[in-house]
Amino acid sequence: MTTLVTGATGNTGRHVVAELIRRGERVRALTRDPAANAGRFPAEVELVAGTHNAPEKLDAALQGVTRLHVTVTAGLAEAGPELVRRAVAAGVQRLTVLWGGWVGPVEQAVADSGVEWTRLEAQEFMSNTLTWAGSIRAEGVVREPYDYPSALVHEADIAAVAAVALLDDGHAGQSYNLTGPEPLTPTDRIAILSRAIRRDIAFEPITHEQAIDRLMATGVSRADAEYVVGWYAEPSDSAQTVDDTVERVTGRPARTFAQWVDEHADRF
Structure with missing residues (x-):
């Protein structure tokens, strides 16, 4: 199974990619410029061109993806719900969303998606x-x-919690304060x-x-x-x-x- 990570070159996204690779997951990393960012990731990471702000262009990137990590960034409020809709239609079964500081349109679309989801309230x-x-x-x-x-x-602790929620059972419908x-x-x-x-x-x-x-x-x-x-x-x-969620979810101190x-x- 393949996990698509949006915002893969960002402060948290790159850690999510690294943690998933460490756990043996097949990872597809979404980046505007795969060629320019190739050296930033392990060779086994599949780099795909695109941005989550243009979900209408991501059908190929979503093909074969069963898990999706979304980082809510500026400008995603309008495009995010469409990204979630297309992801579920493509066969994504589990979502994690790193919120933008409140439950906005993207976070709500994830909660209403009909598939397993976890919200990371870092x-x-x-x-x-x-x-x-x-x-x-x-x-x-x-x-x-x-x-x-x-x-x-x-940021690596946020990623560690994301990886657990994506790969392990028991985290669906949870909102984790980190x-x-x-x-x-x-x-x-x-x-x-x-x-x-x-x-x-x-x-x-x-x-x-x-x-x-x-x-x-x-x-x-x-x-x-x-x-x-x-x-x-x-x-x-x-x-x-201080909240102990990182330790409870990952099994080690923050x-x-x-x-x-x-x-x-x-x-x-």
């Missing part, structure tokens, strides 16, 4: 820390509007980073509006920027509270932020 990704890399390298500073606690989750093993504020994370790279890093607060403007300068819409910064202003209880930093220290 909280803040540890990889969000990479947005600090430029200012740390250039100035030794991190600028954020809030010093909030967040139980950040390692966190790391400890709530950390930005200053907590800075301290861990500082020790790892052996360099002092300062924290400089910025205003709520400055944070919105910074996101919009990267091409994010104002509505999305306001949502993201608003989440940091008033994070939900589930974002701040990775720590210090472990993530060890893997990425060279980028700072």
Whole structure:
């Protein structure tokens, strides 16, 4: 049986591919440019061209696929339900969906699909820390509007839960809240980073509006920027509270932020 992974080159998708391969699964990875990304995956991964935002062009990619992993990204709200419809029509029997932060059209389409599904309600990704890399390298500073606690989750742990839900029975209809093993504020994370790279890093607060403007300068819409910064202003209880789902599902403890930093220290 074959699993198709959308968003295969993203922060979580590449880990999902790796975890499925580790478990001996046949994997088809969806990417806009297979030739350019061939070196990023093991040789046994089948790369197929396409994007989940254009499901009408994915009939060939879905042929023979029995399991599908979907990462909800910007722009998928309109195309996602059609992707789910085509996947089920093509013979997909089990779906995992990494949500976009709430139960939107794609997540609902998965729940209404009529096949086995699992929703991965991951909280803040540890990889969000990479947005600090430029200012740390250039100035030794991190600028954020809030010093909030967040139980950040390692992307590889999200992938590990996805692989279990895709390959093992007993996870249908489940919505899994995924966190790391400890709530950390930005200053907590800075301290861990500082020790790892052996360099002092300062924290400089910025205003709520400055944070919105910074996101919009990267091409994010104002509505999305306001949502993201608003989440940091008033994070939900589930974002701040440690949940043991990763350990319960995978059988091992969730990775720590210090472990993530060890893997990425060279980028700072």
